[in-house]
Amino acid sequence: MAALSVKPAPPVKPVPRSRPGHPGRVAFVWYLAAGAAISAVFVLPLLWEVFRSLQPESAVIAPPSAATFGHLTFANYRTLLSGQDDIIRNVMNSLIVGVLTAVLTSLVALLAGYGFALFRFRGSGLVFGLVLVAFMIPFQAVLTPLFIELHFLHLLNSLIGLALFYTTFNLPIGVYVMRNSFLQVPRELVDAARVDGASVIRTLVSVFRPLVMPGIATTALFAFLFSWTEFLGALSFLTNDSLYTLPVALSNVETGTYGAVNYGLLLSGAVIAMIPCVIVYVALQRFYVRGLVSGALKG
Numbered sequence: 001m002a003a004l005s006v007k008p009a010p011p012v013k014p015v016p017r018s019r020p021g022h023p024g025r026v027a028f029v030w031y032l033a034a035g036a037a038i039s040a041v042f043v044l045p046l047l048w049e050v051f052r053s054l055q056p057e058s059a060v061i062a063p064p065s066a067a068t069f070g071h072l073t074f075a076n077y078r079t080l081l082s083g084q085d086d087i088i089r090n091v092m093n094s095l096i097v098g099v100l101t102a103v104l105t106s107l108v109a110l111l112a113g114y115g116f117a118l119f120r121f122r123g124s125g126l127v128f129g130l131v132l133v134a135f136m137i138p139f140q141a142v143l144t145p146l147f148i149e150l151h152f153l154h155l156l157n158s159l160i161g162l163a164l165f166y167t168t169f170n171l172p173i174g175v176y177v178m179r180n181s182f183l184q185v186p187r188e189l190v191d192a193a194r195v196d197g198a199s200v201i202r203t204l205v206s207v208f209r210p211l212v213m214p215g216i217a218t219t220a221l222f223a224f225l226f227s228w229t230e231f232l233g234a235l236s237f238l239t240n241d242s243l244y245t246l247p248v249a250l251s252n253v254e255t256g257t258y259g260a261v262n263y264g265l266l267l268s269g270a271v272i273a274m275i276p277c278v279i280v281y282v283a284l285q286r287f288y289v290r291g292l293v294s295g296a297l298k299g
Contacts, residue, residue: 046274053077053271057264076268080253087272089242090249093159095276097234097245098227100163105170105223106216112171113178113215114204118190128179135172139165143236150237157240165237166227174219181215182208217287224280228273246273 052060053076059068080087116128139146146165147156155161185208193203209216231247238244244252250269253262 049267049274050271053264053267055264057262060263060267076264077272080265080268080272087246087249087253087269090244090246091272091276093243094228094246094273097159097163097166098224098276100160101166101170101227102220102224104163104167105174106220108167109171109174109178109219110204110212110216112175113180113182113212114208116175116179117182128175131172131175135176139169140232143232147236156237157243159243162234162237162245163227165233166223166230170219170223170226173222177215177218178212181212185211214287217284221280221284225277228277 051072054072054074055068056071056073056075059071062068112131116124150156150161150165153161155164189207189211190203193207198206229247230245231251234245234248235251238248246269250266250273253265253269
């Protein structure tokens with residue numbers, strides 16, 4: 001029998017393929033570019049403010065030019081820190097008021113949000129609606145009654161009274177954020193805690209507190225920033241120079257004869273006022289972003 005001849009198969013040409021991961025690298029580059037552009041929108045104005053605060057007032061009020069860019073000095077900061085008004089004392093006053101406001105607002109909003117979210121009682125929806133209505137009333141509209149009330153309670157010219165005033169007007173948004181934060185926690189955790197015999201306070205401290213930390217941080221951050229930058233209330237309720245907060249003190253320091261404004265001191269004071277805000281925001285950023293979306297799925 002004759003042997004069968006087998007022809008060899010033709011070679012298979014390799015199919016050209018794109019380099020692995022190439023689309024991912026392009027997307028990553030676009031992500032970095034977009035992030036850098038968005039960051040520049042927020043960072044560049046801050047850097048420009050710091051840079052201008054290191055220039056003398058004559059350069060600050062003049063149009064920017066290449067001749068003034070190299071003339072940097074700390075004279076504005078030295079004048080601000082060594083003037084007749086003790087700016088460090090005013091910074092400490094603002095810190096005391098800001099920390100007290102953040103702590104009180106977070107504590108009261110935590111308890112109120114816990115009650116609105118987990119305990120159903122007759123008229124709870126109406127009461128919560130009234131809390132939100134209070135958020136829509138600016139305190140400037142009730143400034144005179146507030147002044148009379150603080151005078152009656154002997155809380156004028158008091159940092160504690162000012163902190164209580166700020167806490168009152170930060171509570172509506174704090175209660176709203178905390179209620180939504182509690183609503184996101186599964187109900188099964190509450191039932192399991194009750195089965196184990198945990199009390200209401202024990203459940204709040206041991207079960208809920210770690211889960212609602214984003215809401216607490218968001219409430220504290222809003223309250224601190226509000227009290228740190230607020231001007232009219234501090235100007236109305238404080239008349240003692242030694243108790244002035246930083247915004248009120250800066251309005252006095254930067255104004256010269258016949259109402260002339262020293263923009264060099266104004267910029268340096270703004271940079272000093274900006275530092276605690278940046279520190280607090282960076283420290284609470286990871287909680288703040290999560291807290292903002294509290295209640296996005298549950299209302």
